[in-house]
Amino acid sequence: DxxxxxxxxxxxxxxxxxxxxxxxxxxxxxxMFWYRQDPGLGLRLIYFSYDVKMKEKGDIPEGYSVSRExxxxxxxxxxxxxxxxTSMYLCASSLSQWRVGGxxxxxxxxTRLTVT
Amino acid sequence: SQQGEEDPQALSxxxxxxxxxxxxxxxxINNLQWYRQNSGRGLVHLILIRxxxxxxxxxxxxxxLDTSKKSSSLLITASRAADTASYFCxxxxxxxxxTIFGAGTRLFVKA
Numbered sequence: 654d655x656x657x658x659x660x661x662x663x664x665x666x667x668x669x670x671x672x673x674x675x676x677x678x679x680x681x682x683x684x685m686f687w688y689r690q691d692p693g694l695g696l697r698l699i700y701f702s703y704d705v706k707m708k709e710k711g712d713i714p715e716g717y718s719v720s721r722e723x724x725x726x727x728x729x730x731x732x733x734x735x736x737x738x739t740s741m742y743l744c745a746s747s748l749s750q751w752r753v754g755g756x757x758x759x760x761x762x763x764t765r766l767t768v769t
Numbered sequence: 770s771q772q773g774e775e776d777p778q779a780l781s782x783x784x785x786x787x788x789x790x791x792x793x794x795x796x797x798i799n800n801l802q803w804y805r806q807n808s809g810r811g812l813v814h815l816i817l818i819r820x821x822x823x824x825x826x827x828x829x830x831x832x833x834l835d836t837s838k839k840s841s842s843l844l845i846t847a848s849r850a851a852d853t854a855s856y857f858c859x860x861x862x863x864x865x866x867x868t869i870f871g872a873g874t875r876l877f878v879k880a
Contacts, residue, residue: 657811686867686868688870693872694872695857695870695871695872695873696812696857696859696870697870698867698868698869698870701867709867711867712869743811743812745812747868755799755800755802755817755819755861756817757802757814757817758802758804758812758814758859758868759814760804760811760812760813761811762810762811763809763810763811765809
C-alpha cells in the first residue's frame with residue numbers, strides 16, 4: 654500500500670513565521686501535490702510537482718513556495734505565515750501523468766495549521 | 770475556476786437506502802475520480818473512470834460519466850452507517866496534468 658506521510662498532524666504558528674510542511678511518499682511516485690481544504694470550498698490546489706526539482710503553480714500559489722529536492726519528498730513553505738493561511742493542508746502523490754488514462758491520488762492524513 | 774461542482778451539498782438517508790451524488794465539470798478531461806473523506810482525515814480514492822468509459826462498478830459503488838453533459842454520478846447501493854463521510858469528485862483535465870476537486874457532498878447514513 655502507498656504511504657504518504659505528513660510530518661505534523663497539528664501545527665500552531667505565529668503571524669510572520671516561516672513555516673515548513675513536509676510530505677514523504679514511499680511508492681516512487683513521480684507526481685506530488687499540495688492542497689488546502691477549507692469548509693465549503695473543497696480542496697484547492699496550491700502547487701504540484703511532476704519530477705524532482707520541477708514545480709507548477711496550482712490555483713492558489715500566492716504566499717506559498719515548494720521544494721522537491723528528492724523524488725520522495727515534497728515540502729510546502731509559507732514564507733511569512735498569515736491568519737488567512739489557517740487551514741487543513743493535504744499532500745498527495747500519484748504515478749506519472751503520462752500513464753494512459755491517468756492515475757489516482759494517494760493522500761496523507763493532513764496537517765491542520767493554525768496561524769495566530 | 771475549473772473547479773467542478775457536486776450536488777447535493779448534503780444528503781441524509783436511512784441505512785439500506787441508495788445514495789446518489791452528482792458532479793459537473795467545465796472542460797475536457799482525461800478522467801474523473803471519486804474520493805471519500807472521513808472526518809478530519811485524508812481522502813481515500815474510490816474509483817477512477819476514464820473519459821472513454823461510460824460506467825464503472827466497484828462493490829456497492831456505481832459511477833457513470835456523460836462527457837457530452839460534462840457530468841458524473843456516484844451511486845452507493847444499500848448504504849450503511851459506515852458510509853457516512855464526505856464524497857468528492859475530482860477531474861484530471863487534458864493538457865493540464867493537475868487534478869481539480871469539487872466542494873464535496875456530505876453523506877449521513879442513519880442507522
